[in-house]
Amino acid sequence: MDVLLNEDEEMIRDGVRRFFDAECSPDRVRGIEDGGARTDPELWRQLAELGWLGLALPSVYGGGEAPFTQLTVLFEEAGRALAPVPLHPHVVTALALAEAVGRGECGPLAATLVSEACVGDSLLTWAWSERLPGMGPETIELSATADGNGWRLNGHKGMVEAFEIAGHCLVAARTQTGGSANGGLTLLLVAPNAPGVSAVARRTLAGDFQSEVHFDNVYVDGDGLVGRVDEGWDLARPMLQRAMVLNCAMIVGATRRAAERAFDYAKERHAFGHPIGSFQAIQHTCADMITWVDGAELLTREAAWHIAQGSDAGLAAAAAKAFTNERCQAVLREANQIHGGYAQVREYDQQLWYRRAAAWSMRLGTSMEHRRAVAQALEL
Amino acid sequence: MDVLLNEDEEMIRDGVRRFFDAECSPDRVRGIEDGGARTDPELWRQLAELGWLGLALPSVYGGGEAPFTQLTVLFEEAGRALAPVPLHPHVVTALALAEAVGRGECGPLAATLVSEACVGDSLLTWAWSERLPGMGPETIELSATADGNGWRLNGHKGMVEAFEIAGHCLVAARTQTGGSANGGLTLLLVAPNAPGVSAVARRTLAGDFQSEVHFDNVYVDGDGLVGRVDEGWDLARPMLQRAMVLNCAMIVGATRRAAERAFDYAKERHAFGHPIGSFQAIQHTCADMITWVDGAELLTREAAWHIAQGSDAGLAAAAAKAFTNERCQAVLREANQIHGGYAQVREYDQQLWYRRAAAWSMRLGTSMEHRRAVAQALEL
Amino acid sequence: MDFGFSEENEAFRAEIRAFIAENVSPEIVQEMHDGTQGAGIGPLTKDLIHKIGQRGWIGMSWPEEYGGRDADIIDQYIFEEELARARVPLNLGNFIEQAPAIMNAGTEAQKQYFLPRLVRGDVTFALGYTEPSGGTDLASLKTRAVADGDDFVINGQKVFTTRAESSSHIYLMARTDPEAPKHRGISIFLVPMDTPGITVRPLWTLPGGRTNEVFLEDVRVPKESMLGAENEGWNIGASALNLGRAGARRYCIYVSPFEDLLKYLQTDDLGRDIARDPVVRDKVAELYCEAQVARLFTMRSLSMVRRGQNPPYEISSEKIWGPEFQVRTTEAASQILGPYHQLWEGEAAPNGGSFPRQYVNAMVSTFGHGSTQVMRTAIARRGLGLPRE
C-alpha cells in the first residue's frame, strides 16, 4: 500500500507535463477552439511519436503495454493541459479493440486498427449513449439486424466525439431484444463515411463538438464485429469503466490547474489593502478546494488501480465519477469566485479550464446515475 | 403584501415571550426532563388561563378565534422557550375536532372536547403514523371494522405524543381497503385507558416521550366518529398541514434562539487574543445561520398564511417542512461548532435547544418525503 | 403577515401582462438580446421603453413632477416580476439605481435634464464604479478627478463597464480628494460618453455578452456634471445601491434558471422522461423550496422598505442566498440533463442552449454588486453586531 505515485508514474507525469508545458500553451488551445477545428494534428503527431497514444496498448501492436494506472496519470496531465486532441475516445476505443483481440474475439480489422492507433494513423472513436442521459445498457436501442455475413444498423447515437475525423467508430447496437438489458448487445465497427451514416456536429460548452449520428440501413460486414454477438456487454462494461476513469482523470487534472491558478491569483490580487489570499474566507475556500480535488483524484486513482489489477472496478469507478462530477464543479465555481469578474471574460485564460472541466463532468453519466450504480453495488 | 408581523401578531409574540421569559427558564425545562415528567402542569394551567390553548379555536367554545397566523407566532415562541408541555398535539387535535364540529360532521363528544381543550380540562392528542417513517395516507393500516354502532380497532400507531396523559386520542384508521390510499380512512376518538389499548413510552433525543400504541380489538362507539366514514382524509389532510406548519414554527423558534446564543457567545468568547466573532470564518458562518433560519421562518409563515386564508397549503407546508428540517439542523450544527466543547456538555444550556429542535425536525415527515410532495404538486 | 397581493395589485399585474402580450414581439426580444451582445439599444426597444414610460411604469414610485406617479413599490415589484417572468431582457437598471440617486442628490437642472430623458430612453447610463485594481473594494478607487478652473479633469480606468458602448452617459466614480480616508474623497460625475478622452474596449463574456474596459485620459467635464456634493460620492452611490437592491429584478434573475429547468422538465418530451427519476424530482423539489426563499427574502426587504425601515442585513441576505442558489441550480441542472447540458447552441440543445449559458453566467451574481463575502461580513457586523477584530 502506497497511494502516492511510484517512480514510473512520476516519470510519466513529469515527462508529459514538460511536453505539454512546452507545446500546448493556452493560446494554442484557444486557437483550436476559435478556429472550430476538431483536433490539433501536429500535437496528435507528437503524441504518437512519443508513444503516448499507445501507452497502455499491447507491445505486439507497438504499444507501451503500461499499466492502466500510468495511463490515468497521462490523462490527468492531458486534462491539465487541455490538450485539444481526441485522446479520450481514441484510447478508450483502442483499449476495447485490444481486449477483444486479446480474447480472440474479433477479426483482422480490429488488430490492424490497434496497430494503427498506436502510431496515430487511424483515429478511433466510439458511440454509446442515445436519447436518455443515462449510460446503462438498457438505453441502447440502435438496432442491428443480421444481413448475410453482416448487419444492418438503424437508429441513432447521441453524443459522439470526433466522429467526422475518425477512421472507425465502435458502435453499441442491439442485436436481440426482449431479454435482459445486458444481453443482446453487440459492438460493431462502422466507418463514418459508410453509406447511410449521417452526422450533425454540435458545439459544446467545452468549445469542442459532439455529434448526433444517424444510421439509416448502414451495412457492417462480419469483419466489423468486435467481441461476441449478443454478448457485447462483456466488452462494453470494462470499456465504460475505463472511459469513466479516464474522464475523471481529465476532469481532475484540469480542475487542479484551475484551482492552482486561483491560489496564485489570491496571492497576487489585493483588496482592502491586503492580498485577498490573506483573508480567512478566501483561505478557507482554498482549503476546501484542494481537499475536494484531492478527494476526486484519490477516488479516480483507486478506480484506476482496480482496473490495472484486472479486478472489477464498477463500484470504484462509479464512486469516482459521481464524486468528481460534483466536487470538481464546486472547485471550479470557487476558483471563479476568487477571480471575480475576470473569470467571466473570454480573453482571460481561467475560463479555458473552467468550461472544459465542467463540460467533461456532464459526459459519461450523471452523478445521480453513478450513485444509483453505487447503491446497487452496495446491495441496498 | 407585508410579510412582517402585523400589530396583532407582534402583540402575541411580545406577550408570549414575556410570559415564557418569566415562567419558563432553562432550569424549569431541564427539571421536567430530568424528572421524566410528561408535562409541566402548572405551566399548562397558566397557558389555559391566558387563553392560549384555545387561541385559534372558535369563540363559541371559549376559544380566541385568532387566525392561524397568530397561532403560528405563538408556536414560534413556545419553541423558542422549549415550553415543556404537549401544546402541539393538543392544539392540532383540537383544531381538527373544531373543524369537524364546524362542518357538522361529528357527535357531541367532539364539541365537548373542544370546549374542554380551550380551558385545558381535557388534554388531546392524535395518532397517525405507523411503521414506515412516511406520513402519507397509504401508510395507515390500523384497521377499524364496523361493530354495531361502533368500530373495533386492531393494529398499532408508532409515534404518539403525550398519549398516557391525554384524555382522548384522535386515531386515523382504515375502514376500507383496496381503494385509493386517500379513501377508506376514518378518524376516531379513543380514550387511552380504553380496554385493549396498551402503550409503551419511549424516551427521545428531545428528552420527551413518544409512545408506541397497540390496539387489540379496541371498541369505539359511534360518538367517537370525527368527520365522515371512509372520508377521513378530508379532515386529515388539513390537520397534517397545520401540524407540519406548527412543528416548523417550533423548530424555527428554538433554532433562532440557539443561533442567538451562539452569536452572543461569539461576541464574548476570546481566542488568539480576539473575540471569536471578529474572525471572518465565524462571521460568515453566523451570516449563513441567520439567513437559513430566516428562510425557514418565511416559508413557515407563508404556509401559515395560506392556511389562514383557507386555501390549500399542501405545497407551501411541504416546502416549509422540507427546508426547515434540514436547514435548521444546519444552523444548530454551526451553533454547536461556535460553542465548541461546551455544546457537548449537559450542564450547559445550549444543548437544551439543540436536542429539541433537532428531534422535532425528525417528526412529521422527512425532508425527502416532503420534497416528494413538492415534486408532485409541481406536476413533475 | 400578509403574503398576498391586493385586488388592485392583481389588476395591475393583469394590466402589465396584457401590455407585454400586446407589445413585446419576438422581434423586440431578439433586438434586446442583440443589445446585450454589443448592438446597443435598437429602435424597437427604444419605442418599447417609451411606451412603458408613457404608462408611468418607469420609476413609478418617483414623484409625479418627474414623470412618476408616487406608486406603491409593490407595483414596481409586480412590474419587474412580470417582465422577468415573460423573459423580456429589458434592462431598466438605470431607472432603479441611477434615477433615484439623481432624484435624491441632483441639482434641479440635473433632474430636469436627466429624468425625462431617462424615461424616454434618450439617456442611458453605464455604471462606472469598478476598476481593475478592485471590484468589491470600491473604496480603493484610483481614478482621479482634478479641479481645473470650472472643470474637472479625469484620468483612470474602469472595467466591467457593461453597456458602455451603447450608453449615452457614464455614471462615474472618481477620487476628488486623494488625502482623505478611503471612503471619503470620492465624487460622482454624470459624463456623456462622447466626451473626448474616453475610449471603450470590449470584453466578451462567457455567455456571449459584451462588457467593456473604459479608459479615461484627460477627460474634461464641467463642474456641473458632478452629482451631489464633492467628496460625498460614496454615500450617494451606497444609498442608490441599497435602493436598487429592493426589487424583484434581481431575485427574478436568481430564480430564472430554476424556472427554465422546471418548465423544461414539466413540458418537454425528453424533459418529462428525465423527470421520471425520483432522484431528479427530489433535487428539483429542493431547488423549488430554495427558490421560494429567494422570493420571500425580496418580499421581506420590500415590506421593510415600505414601512420606512432601512433593512440592517436583510438585503445582504438576499444577495447571498439568491446568487448562490442560482449557481447551485445550474450545477444541479448539469447533472440532471447530463450530456445535453453541454450543448451550447442549435436545435438539439434543450431550450435553445439556455442551460450552459446560464451555467457560465450564474457566477456573475455572486460577485457583481458586492461579493457574497462582503455581504456575509455586512450581515455579521451590521445585522448581528459581531465585532471587528
Next chain:
Amino acid sequence: MDFGFSEENEAFRAEIRAFIAENVSPEIVQEMHDGTQGAGIGPLTKDLIHKIGQRGWIGMSWPEEYGGRDADIIDQYIFEEELARARVPLNLGNFIEQAPAIMNAGTEAQKQYFLPRLVRGDVTFALGYTEPSGGTDLASLKTRAVADGDDFVINGQKVFTTRAESSSHIYLMARTDPEAPKHRGISIFLVPMDTPGITVRPLWTLPGGRTNEVFLEDVRVPKESMLGAENEGWNIGASALNLGRAGARRYCIYVSPFEDLLKYLQTDDLGRDIARDPVVRDKVAELYCEAQVARLFTMRSLSMVRRGQNPPYEISSEKIWGPEFQVRTTEAASQILGPYHQLWEGEAAPNGGSFPRQYVNAMVSTFGHGSTQVMRTAIARRGLGLPRE
C-alpha cells in the same frame, strides 16, 4: 499508486480478526463501554490490553527495546481498522499520542518507567491540554508551573479532560515562562493523578459519556516529571499530535456512523423497506463516496509518513473532511430514519439507539484536536502558501 495490501498485510489482518473473535467477548465490550461512562478501566479490559501488548501490537512501530517491534505503520493501520470495524471501543490513544512523545523527548528513566507500564495498561494518561479560556487556541494556556527548589508548583484549570477520573496520570501542559511569546514558555509534565491538589469534577456529555474539569491547586511535582526540555512543550505536543493524526483510528470514528447506517439499511427489516426509496439510496451512495475519500485521505497520509515525508497539509485535510462527513452522515440519517432517529434507547430504537447518540456525538470531531477552522487555515498557509494578513 498501490491501493492494495500485501499478502503479509492481509495475513496480519486475519490474525487480528482471529484474535478479536477469540478474545473480545460481549462482556468485555460492555465493560469498555461502561468505562467511557465513568466506570474506569475494568479488569477484563486490562487483561485484553495486556494480551494485545504481549503480541507486540501496542506501539508496534516502536523500537524493540521498548516493547515494540519496528513494524510497518501499515500494520498499525490494519490493527486500528480491525478494532474499529469490530466496534471494540478500546481507547489506545495513549499509545498513539503520548507514548511516541515520551519515546522522542523522554529521559531514559521516563522511558523505562512509562513505556512498559503503558503497554501493560498500568499507566494511562488523561490529556491535560485544553483550558476553559481556550480550546483550539492552546497557545493562550493559563495554567502556571513555577519552579520551587527541586519541584514545580502548578496552579490552573483544565477542561474536557476525558478519562481524568480513571487515568493514572495526566499529560499536563503548563506555562513555565510567562514572559515568553505565546507558543514558547510552555512545558509538559507527566503527573500522577493522585498528586495532592488535583481535583476532578465530572462533565456529562450528550451521548452519555463522561469528561471532566480538572482543578490544579498548588500541585507540587518533582522537576523529573517534566517531559523534554523546559519551555519546549509546544513543539513536543505538536509533533505528537501530528504523529497521532496518521492512523486509522480517527478515520474509523468518522465513518462508523455511515457504516452503521449502511448496515442497518442493508440488513434490518425496517431498514430494507426504507432503503427501497431511490432518494434514500441516492443519499446513501453519496455518503459512501465521501466515506471512501475519508479512508483514502488516511491512506495518503500514511503513505507519505512511510516515505519519510512530513505531510504539509494532508493530515489537516483528513481532519476537515472526516469530521464534517461524520456530521453530514448523522444529519442525513436523521432524515432517512425520520421519527425512529429520535429514539434514544430501548428495543424499538434502531440499532439500540446508536443513531441519535452518534448524532449528538459527531460534532466532537469538528472541534476536538484542532477545530476545522484552524485546520483550514493550516491548509491554506502551510499547504498552499497563502499569506498572513
